[in-house]
Amino acid sequence: MIDWRNGSDLDRVAEQRTDPEWVLAAWANPDAVLLRVGDASVETGVDGALLTRRVEADFDPELHYLLGRIEGRPWFATRVDAEEELTALRSLMDGLPAAGLEAAFTAVGLATWHAVSGFCPRCGAPTRAVHGGQSRRCTACGLELYPRTDPAVIVAIVDPENRLLLGRQPSWAPGRYSVFAGFVEMGESLEQTVHREMAEEVGLELTGVTYLGSQPWPFPRSLMVGFLAHTTRDEPVPAVGEIELARWFTHEQLVAAMAAGDVVLPPHTSIARRMIESWLDGNLAQPTAG
Numbered sequence: 591m592i593d594w595r596n597g598s599d600l601d602r603v604a605e606q607r608t609d610p611e612w613v614l615a616a617w618a619n620p621d622a623v624l625l626r627v628g629d630a631s632v633e634t635g636v637d638g639a640l641l642t643r644r645v646e647a648d649f650d651p652e653l654h655y656l657l658g659r660i661e662g663r664p665w666f667a668t669r670v671d672a673e674e675e676l677t678a679l680r681s682l683m684d685g686l687p688a689a690g691l692e693a694a695f696t697a698v699g700l701a702t703w704h705a706v707s708g709f710c711p712r713c714g715a716p717t718r719a720v721h722g723g724q725s726r727r728c729t730a731c732g733l734e735l736y737p738r739t740d741p742a743v744i745v746a747i748v749d750p751e752n753r754l755l756l757g758r759q760p761s762w763a764p765g766r767y768s769v770f771a772g773f774v775e776m777g778e779s780l781e782q783t784v785h786r787e788m789a790e791e792v793g794l795e796l797t798g799v800t801y802l803g804s805q806p807w808p809f810p811r812s813l814m815v816g817f818l819a820h821t822t823r824d825e826p827v828p829a830v831g832e833i834e835l836a837r838w839f840t841h842e843q844l845v846a847a848m849a850a851g852d853v854v855l856p857p858h859t860s861i862a863r864r865m866i867e868s869w870l871d872g873n874l875a876q877p878t879a880g
């Protein structure tokens with residue numbers, strides 16, 4: 591399982607990728623591989639592992655995006671529209687090795703960004719991919735565009751009895767429960783977002799906010815930033831239409847509900863799951879959730 595707190599196994603070749611000749615040479619490397627991706631999906635083989643194809647076509651900077659190197663081998667990604675040939679990345683998350691998962695997250699996020707960034711937001715002229723697909727440049731005014739990541743907070747709220755607040759959104763599969771999350775707004779700190787979002791979503795006032803860790807979440811382009819927050823033992827007031835249910839769990843109640851199939855937690859690789867499991871293990875106050 592990947593631990594997002596450690597250094598990356600994906601060498602993003604930040605210096606080299608600005609050199610078009612270096613990118614071409616990486617493409618021509620006989621060990622180079624190409625990962626085909628779609629919207630939140632990747633190509634897999636019959637064994638369920640990522641299917642990395644040999645690089646055969648001519649390099650096209652508009653189609654082929656350099657992810658970096660894994661164990662010296664150049665990895666590229668390309669976007670395909672044939673979703674029926676791909677597998678949902680969420681369903682693969684728990685089974686992929688760390689480097690493969692990071693490459694897949696990077697590939698999906700990057701390819702999705704290219705698909706919606708063909709025109710300059712300042713002057714409207716076409717843009718062109720540069721730096722191996724790590725940025726785009728306007729053909730008219732020269733504006734440089736970089737892939738955006740949208741920060742979001744994800745919050746484990748505990749009460750004075752160390753009960754954990756879990757809830758459901760109406761669109762989730764039956765039984766799915768998780769901690770609460772929300773996007774950062776312009777001009778807001780992460781901690782301010784925690785206070786605002788939790789007031790909005792569950793009507794609780796927080797008495798302490800502690801950073802736990804972070805994780806990319808390319809659905810389509812988020813960075814999840816995890817926090818522990820304390821509150822009083824007040825009952826939550828779920829936001830109408832947004833939160834279907836919010837309730838306190840003791841350790842025993844959550845373990846029993848999971849065993850009975852009444853509660854299904856998020857995937858193991860998600861920061862939400864790791865935060866909940868850290869709470870179950872009594873370690874949530876430690877920075878172990880990343």
Ligand SMILES: [Zn+2]
Nearest residue numbers: 710713728731
């Ligand atoms: Zn422009």
